[in-house]
Amino acid sequence: MRKELKYIIWAHIILILYLAYLSFDLITLLYDDSFSDALLEVELNPVNDIIDKPQLIPKIIHQTYKTNDIPEIWKAGQQACIDLHKQDYQYMLWTDDTARKFIQEHYPWFLKTWDSYPYPIQRADAIRYFVLDHHGGIYIDLDDGCQRKLDALLTVPAFVRKTLPTGISNDVMGAVPSHPFFKKVIEDLQKYQRNWLVPYITIMFSTGPLFLSVMWKQYKRWGVPEAGKVRILMPEDYKGNKYSFFSIAPGSSWHMHDAKFVKGLANHLVLAVIGGFLIAAVVFLIEYLFYLWVTSSSFKKLLNKITNIFVQFTRLIKLDQAYNFIMSYFSSSSSSKSYTQLPGDEESQQQPPKKKNKILNLLNYNKSVKRRSRKDSNLPIEFNILEKIADDDTTIVDNSTIPSPIGTTAPVANPSPEQIIINDANNGRNSSVDTLVSVNGSGSSSGDDEAEIYVMRKNDHIV
Known part of the structure; x- marks a missing residue:
């Protein structure tokens, strides 16, 4: 197999794994496990219509619309819900203005996201989750008219209705205040606010039924206690039967052309x-x-x-990095040096720092530091003789200033080398010179007026 083909295969595998990771929650929706949490017929239709369970959900009905002017097509269903429950239920209609004020007052952290939604239906979806979390009660879409009283639905902590082919819907929901499922829903709304380019998919996956179904799968993935369960209202109990709770009027007013295309695919599966x-x-x-x-x-x-x-x-x-490194090194080293200007003429003071540094090294010559000697080291006279003489206490004399021998009062004129006596400065004793050698090579003093310098050989060393 060619390596190019291997790379393409591995790229496909990585892409498939990444897409599977992103769509994991959607894949889990293929497994329909809503029946395990379904509301049973005995709970919804008790014998003699006597409900023997305590009421948990508050008796509040929530509905939403842009304004208080409800379209005629939905007024009958709205009025049916009000008439059936006007004795002991509270009815609350949330408009765009009242909904925003509610979010601003009770959930100000969400107001920025609320205002950023591009489609009004997204705000209509979001407000129903927040009012159920804050007030509790039952939310009903305006196109869902009430067919019977809702008291049997109040005996569970929370419920939603099942949608086909899988998942749950957000058109009918109920819960106690601060139910953990709706807490999770409102907390994840910001994370799922994305633009998927297609309006129908954007709405469904950011606030709509698909978003709520994903939240439901995530919520129950690791198990929930009995008090935190979300019960499922099955389709036959939702509509279409004489014992169903709701009758449906034409709705889905928010659907655009893309929604009609997507829904039309279900009618043309082949x-x-x-x-x-x-x-x-x-x-x-x-x-x-x-x-x-x-x-x-x-x-x-x-x-x-x-x-x-x-x-x-x-x-x-790399060259640019090396250049920057070198420049930074020289700039730091030059800034750390300080130069002392020596007194002298203007010409020496105007020399650049590098020459000044050399001058300072010459002036601060340290004789104690050992330096490399010349290659020709076989000269008859040892180098650095002046430094050694300065370190020693021996005195160099010439024939112009010959010290007087001990016991004499006058200097001896033109003495021979054997007559020169050198005073040892350490102990004041006279020490005889073994041999005096003239620097110019003569062994004795000449009669010239020009003085000659002698050195003493002491302990087999020329000093």
């Missing part, structure tokens, strides 16, 4: 499947053409050009 296979065939054809191009010589030439450009670019970066 065409949808054929279209899916055609799209897959086009994708595979594009990938095959891409594979042929990758294995061609033109791709290799292009790859070599890109590689060379990358190498040159990295070299430039």
Whole structure:
């Protein structure tokens, strides 16, 4: 197998795993486990209509619309809910203005997200979650008219209705105040606020039924206590039967053309499947053409050009980094040095710092520091003789200033080398000179007026 094909296969595997990770919650919706939490018929239709369980959900009915002017098509269903429960239920209609004031007062942290929603239906979806969390009660869409009293639904901590083919819907919901499921829902609204380009998908996955279904799957994934369970109202109890709770009027006023297209696919499944296979065939054809191009010589030439450009670019970066490092080093070293200006003429003071430094080194000559001697070290006279004489207590004399021998009062004129006596400064004793050697090579003093310097050989060393 060619390495290019291996790379393409691995790229597909990584892409599939990443997409599976992103859509994991949607994949879990393929498994319908709503029946385990379904509201039973004995709970909804007790014998003799006597409810023997305590009421948990407050007797409040919530509905939403843009204003107080309800369309005629929904007024009958709205009035039916009010008439059936006017004796002991509180009815609350949330408009756009009252809903925003409620969010601003009780959930100010969400107000920015509330105002940023591009579609009004998103705010209509969000407000129902917040009012159930704050007040509790039952939320009902305006296109859902009440067919019977809702008292049997008040005996559970929370309920939602099942939708087809899978998941739950947000058109009818009920809960006690501060139920943990709706707490999770309102806390995750900000995280799921994304634009998916298609309005229908954006609405469904940010605030709508698909979002609520994902929240439900996540909520029950690791198990919940009995008091925190969300019970499911099944379709036959929701509508379509004489014992159902609701009768449905035409709704979905927020649907756009894309929603009609998506929902129309369900009515033409055969065409949808054929279209899916055609799209897959086009994708595979594009990938095959891409594979042929990758294995061609033109791709290799292009790859070599890109590689060379990358190498040159990295070299430039490294050179730039090295240049910056050198400049920073010299700038830091030059800033840390301080120069002392020595007194002298203007010419020496105007010398650059480097020359000044050399002058200082010469002036501060330290004779104690050992330095490398010349290569020619076989000279008859030892080097650094003046330094050694300065360290020793021996005195150098010449024939112009010969000290008087002990016991004499006058200097001896033109003495011979054997007559020169050197005074030892350490103990004041006279020490005879073994041999005096003239620097110019003569062994005795000459009669010239020019003085000669002698050195003494002491302990086999010329001093």
